[in-house]
Amino acid sequence: MIKVEGLTKAFRGQPVLRGVNLEIPTGSITVIIGRSGGGKSVFLKHLIGLLRPDAGHVIVDEQDVTALHGRALDQVRQRYGVVFQGGALFDSLTCAENVAFPLREKLGLPRAETVRRVDAALAQVSLEGAAGKYPAEISGGMRKRVAIARALVIEPQIIFFDEPTTGLDPILVNTIHRLILELHSRHHFTALIVSHEIPEIFEIADSVAMLADGRIIETGPPAAIQASRNPVVQKFIRGEPE
Amino acid sequence: MNGQLPLLLRPVERLGDGALSIVESLGRFGGFLGQAIGIMLTPPFKWRAFVDRINYIGFRSLLIILLTGAFTGMVLGLQLYLTLSRFGSEAFLGPAVALALIRELGPVLAALMVTGRAGSALTAELGIMRITEQIDALTVMALNPLRYLVVPSLLAGLVSFPLMTALFDTVGIFGGYLVGVKLLGLSEGTYFGEMQTFVHMDDIMMGFWKSALFGVVVTWVATYKGFNVGHGAEGVARATTQSVVLASVLILVWDYFLGSVLP
Structure with missing residues (x-):
């Protein structure tokens, strides 16, 4: 509450x-x-x-x-997980790296586990194909979905x-x-x-x-x-x- | 509060407000560096970000450093040769070029060049990260943005500025050689021989300490201004201008003080 x-x-x-x-x-x-x-x-x-x-x-x-x-x-x-108005994705990281970032930096998960959870999170928002793209290369709607995946990935x-x-x-x-x-x-x-x-x-x-x-x-x-x-x-x- | 003061006292109040605001700004500016140093001393250290910043601040500034170093040395070679030849002392061209570069022009000009190229870009990058909430995103992930964005830049400045200054000095000395020896006919042995006699380790260390300090000053100003940017594109533009101007002024001010204090 x-x-x-x-x-x-x-x-x-x-x-x-x-x-x-x-x-x-x-x-x-x-x-x-x-x-x-x-x-x-x-x-x-x-x-x-x-x-x-x-x-x-x-x-x-x-x-x-x-x-x-x-x-x-x-x-x-x-x-907490936060989805900001503009997504607030890190420009210098790909979509997959953005989603992996809190897992790597906050939870310190092993690489294999991180990859598995990132793939699952991107699949949940139907963005499997955008994993290697940078935020500037995808549409506004896709950016919001990546941001949701990033917020969600740490459960x-x-x-x-x-x-x-x-x-x-x-x-x-x-x-x-x-x-x-x-x-x-x-x-x-x-x-x-x-x-x-x-x-x-x-x-x-x-x-x-x-x-x-x-x-x-x-x-x-x-x-x-x-x-x-x-x-x-x-x-x-x-x-x-x- | 303002309305209650007698008319005559209002300018005094405004002056006081202005002074307080300056003191507060200086406090925030100093506190920012203090916080960054505190984080620097506690693990984990972000090696990847540090290497990335070395590339961003140092490696990508190489071309401008090589160009400005070479032409500074050539100009020094030409002007000093013409001046020294009036006194029949052109034999001292080598040490004159080397001392001017190593003690003074190398650290200052290299720092000014990197401020214009990398310092402004650093402020703009952090400013955009601030207005697009990327810095807030780090904060709400319970990750300290200073650890990821400021500490690697400060350390990269500390490491790469002396290296770039050394490169600037070396290229400059060869620029002076090109003009003095190859163009104006001074003997090669005189140029380098006199340099060996008159340039001491103290001179090299003075250039080193200056460049190391400038590395910290430039990245400190650039990251502080980027972190505390105003609103929108105009805020980023203003912060970038302020960053370049403030860093350039501080380089010259510190250059004078270090020049007075160091042997």
């Missing part, structure tokens, strides 16, 4: 998060929706320890991540997806969503997805939380969010202009 309590953050006096409270149950797929520039990625960066809050706590299985530093924080991160308990489908065409959006759902049912990780793919994202979410004005203004199962009477939620779901 990940518990977020009163998370507050401002940049140069400009508040971005104004006391976010949220519970992410173990093994579920929770989706954070909200407008662009609304603080979703900032919120995510607090959960993975890349940013420190001005106030509030992020508690991962009884451990307050915001109070941890150095090795203690790294211990918690050992359980993390919690995976964070930061807008995994941004900039992709509708077919690729559904492909990635279906892939996440399939991998989740196979590996049972806890997933937190930051997204504004409405309404497609509702099909894979167990729970949806809407972040607006630096707070979670509505949370619940997808059906409840879609039926919400909150005008801000409805406006966002329908994509109504200001």
Whole structure:
């Protein structure tokens, strides 16, 4: 269980998060929706320890991540997998080397075992043929899938997806969503997805939380969010202009 | 807070803010090197990354080092010959070229050339890694990015700068030989013989210490600027410019101080 309590953050006096409270149950797929520039990625960066809050706590299985530093924080991160918005693949490594990187550097696995797990991870995202290619040589959708394979290969308990489908065409959006759902049912990780793919994202979410004005203004199962009477939620779901 | 201060005191406050910001920046800059040195002293050491950085900083700079070394030596040979011949002292051309190169021009010019070629590329590479979240990816994998990206560059700078300076000096001395001996007719024995008499180990060590320090300064500035890049392409461009300018200025400043302190 990940518990977020009163998370507050401002940049140069400009508040971005104004006391976010949220519970992410173990093994579920929770989706954070909200407008662009609304603080979703900032919120995510607090959960993975890349940013420190001005106030509030992020508690991962009884451990307050915001109070941890150095090795203690790294211990918690050992359980994480993160899929960044642009994939964040290492340019100088091939797709296979990218996927092998955490296995080699974090787990120190023998070469044969690393190769076996890399092949399996790339096969799971249907990218066996791209193993020897560099990130610059493949499409945006393929890069996202390699990033998912890299996050998944160390079998993390919690995976964070930061807008995994941004900039992709509708077919690729559904492909990635279906892939996440399939991998989740196979590996049972806890997933937190930051997204504004409405309404497609509702099909894979167990729970949806809407972040607006630096707070979670509505949370619940997808059906409840879609039926919400909150005008801000409805406006966002329908994509109504200001 | 700003609004509460009397109008006359606001420039003082701004001055104070500016001074604090400079001190903070210097602290971060120094802290960055301190952290990197701390990591350098603890295993594991990333040999593959170190060899890659030697290639990136050193080997790929060879052509520019050979070219600039040769022409610097040739210019020195020509100008010093013309100057020394006014006093009838052209016999000292060899030591004059060698001492100018070994003590001063070799370390400084080689470092400036590598700053322009590899230092700027290093900042741009790390800057792009920062804005495309590749550095964050390392952090969330619980892997220290300094160990993978900064420490190998610092050590590669420390190793490759003295080697490139030695090459610059050697090629420069032969450039001076080409002009002084082959073109202007000075005897070969005089050129090298006087050099042996007047160039001492202290002179060579001064060039060595300077180049080793410049290697650390250039890679320190380049990696720090790359790590702390602003937003987008403009941020990378600004960081790259700042990196080259700051490293070049620091090379000249340290050159003066080391020149004053070393024998």
